[in-house]
Amino acid sequence: MNVTVTDLSKRLEWVAQIEAIRDRQDKQAFAELFRHFAPRVKAFLMKSGSTADFAEECTQDVMATLWRKAHMFDGTKASVSTWIFTIARNRKIDMIRKDRRPEPEDLNWGPETESSAAEIMAIQQDSDELARALSTLPDKQRKLIERAYFGELSHSEIAAETGLPLGTIKSRIRLALDRLRHAMT
């Protein structure tokens, strides 16, 4: 198992790279994200049961989507790896079902999408803690989570009790949602 925990500065660099793609179609930044994430997306898809060919085709689509949708990335709501995970998951479902996954209604996050560096920092820090906690989880527990995400468990077999610090991310998003609802009324 490859347990190399990313450090926080790396996470912030990824955010900056997405912004560089968004703001000035920076190919260098894209190439760096590609080199880091494409092999990981491919591995993830293969562990989820994809053949190598399907996984590579899907990975290419995922990375192209990252370029096209760079303007939709919000560093105050997710880390870059989380965002890439959601793109990969949706792409996989599209290819399997030939139909798009039903998504919740979009929220108009409003003027506060002019995101503050502190908010970006906070969620990147949470993601960092989560990744570290995941890497130190006892093997048996970690296997259960992996099996859920690789599609080896049905929803009735999933044990959602992870022992991971998911609550911090949830509370942070919850607060942001409360602020948003408040601003809307």
Added chain:
Amino acid sequence: MPQIKHHLTDALLMGYSAGTLPEAFDLVVATHISVCDECRAQMHSFDALGGALIEETGTMAIAEGCLEATFAQIARGDKKTEARPIRKRGTFPAPLQDYVGGDLDAVKWRRVGGGVSDALLKTSGQAAVRLLRIPGGVAVPDHGHRGTELTLVLQGAFRDASDRFGVGDVEVADDAMVHKPVAEAGAECICLAATDAPLRFSGLIPRIAQPFLRI
């Protein structure tokens, strides 16, 4: 936002985030999250777990030239994806409107007896999802489940042995549960219900009728 008392389970939210639920369940989850910030926030945290996993699952070599091919794909421009029509929130949240092709007035109801109507929505896979319309005060036939049933209230309210379920509430029932939901007196109760196995009615007559009802 409605006051929501009954939420999705973590197992369902994790399955939704992992992308491993049947489409029928995905639709109920997406529709509930549209009106429930609590579950939306929890979904974000399960997405974050997916992100952490992708970082730590290891790597598989990418073919030489894949980066160039990706740049070429980007240069060719967007793949044609039909844009989803912009939906205004009506009785139905947007993801449900996408499946119905509109709001409540666009539903093609089919009578199933006792004043109850339903409308099956097209999804792939084993699980099925349908809309149910139950007149105030009327009971849905007594039924148990072989699998899991999700029932999301879109209008009105129903009660069963366990509690009251109002707009936005979702009931997650497993196979041990035999329940008899009754619509509250007043407005019609409209629900979105998904099952991953055919329903099992307790009474003899409904069981005979079951193949014809396709529920």
